[in-house]
Amino acid sequence: MARFRAPAYRTGMRVVFTWAGMWRGVRRGVPLLLGIIPFGLVVGVISLGKGLSLAETLLMSGLVFAGASQLLALELWSDPPDILAVAIAALVVNIRMVPLGAALSFWLNHLRGWRLWSSLFVTVDHSFALSVAEHRAGERDAAFLLGLGILTWMGWVASAGAGHLLGAAVALPPSHPLFFAATATFVAILVALWRGPRQDIPPWLAAAAAALAAQALRLPAPLPLLAGAFAGALLGARMEARAARGARP
Secondary structure (H helix, E strand, O other): OOOEEOOOOOOOOOOEEOHHHHHHHHHHHHHHHHHHHHHHHHHHHHHHHOOOOHHHHHHHHHHHOOHHHHHHHHHOOOOOOOHHHHHHHHHHHHOOHHHHHHHOHHHHOOOOHHHHHHHHHOOOHHHHHHHHHHHHOOOOEOHHHHHHHHHHHHHHHHHHHHHHHHHOOOOOOOOOHHHHHHHHHHHHOHHHHOOOHHHHHHHHHHHHHHHHHHHHOOOOOOHHHHHHHHHHHHHHHHHHHHHHHHHOO
């Protein structure tokens, strides 16, 4: 991979895109597999129960690559499936990736062509959280995001396929701890994003309050998730903008 340098931005440091950065992303992403693999196994087991073949499960996992929307799509799956309803449901859930992508602008704004589109394709909540944490720690190689995303994509597809293959032999009850692995992973990655109560508590509380309010109003899934995501993102963006204005000379 040729070394790529983007123009300097406000920190005065240049964004690069190198093989070394990609491999750093791969190595840093290995611990994330502990949460991704159980989640993928669950998706594989459920897809088998919905009548999808192994090839269909692998294709869905490889192209969609989004656990929450895949689970919702499988919930809505019927025989024959209502493709339009399933696609709209997946789109609604994945709208949350819009603010996540905007938050990664410190790297994405400096990429073009295959570097940009491949990085966007493999970006999920896990790689977003870890990339933000690495950037705050001084990482300036945008290939970190791509390497991290490729590893998580491979782990996701492989675990979904394994879940499909093992689903017929292992019948798990709905209360099995395996089904909590995905939730536990999302909670754990918040640790990497923590900067302090002043910066993080307000948007996190706003996200939680909005999601709980939507749930109390009995809004259908995934509206509580979206309400929480956008409430937290909007307040966080407003706080960041205020901080940036205050830091100007």
